[in-house]
């Protein structure tokens with residue numbers, strides 16, 4: 001698994017800065033979890049980096065992530081990587097049957113939500129706590145496009161308490177706060 005190659009593919013398909021940042025955020029979370037679980041960091045990072053790489057070109061379900069998955073197949077990406085990416089979209093019908101797939105699903109919407117929470121704070125992500133993210137999750141009008149159901153289901157499937165998971169992802173995103181503009 002090669003991050004440089006994955007990044008080149010990502011940038012070929014994605015020009016939107018916010019979308020690129022979303023990919024970097026999910027990558028950072030995936031990498032941190034791979035480290036925690038003593039898994040293949042580079043592979044998990046690439047899954048995060050590429051999970052929405054086709055979204056700008058194919059924003060409609062189920063084109064995203066099915067079209068992207070076909071491209072990844074052509075490029076020789078392994079099946080577990082493609083299945084994990086397909087699995088983040090429940091409508092793909094591909095079950096999240098690996099730890100890697102579960103972590104991707106658990107981090108995807110949450111990264112978007114943490115990004116939204118950080119952007120409205122004077123000190124951005126630097127002093128963001130899980131408790132304030134949880135509070136914002138209850139405010140349905142805040143970042144209304146973020147699916148709360150996916151976030152809670154992701155925690156459930158992963159088998160981690162929400163507070164712990166949220167704090168873990170905040171800490172992972174903090175490591176690349178400059179790249180994220182936070």
Ligand SMILES: [Fe+2]
Pocket residue numbers: 051052055064065088089
């Ligand atoms: Fe997606």
Ligand SMILES: [Fe+2]
Pocket residue numbers: 022026051052108109
């Ligand atoms: Fe995503």
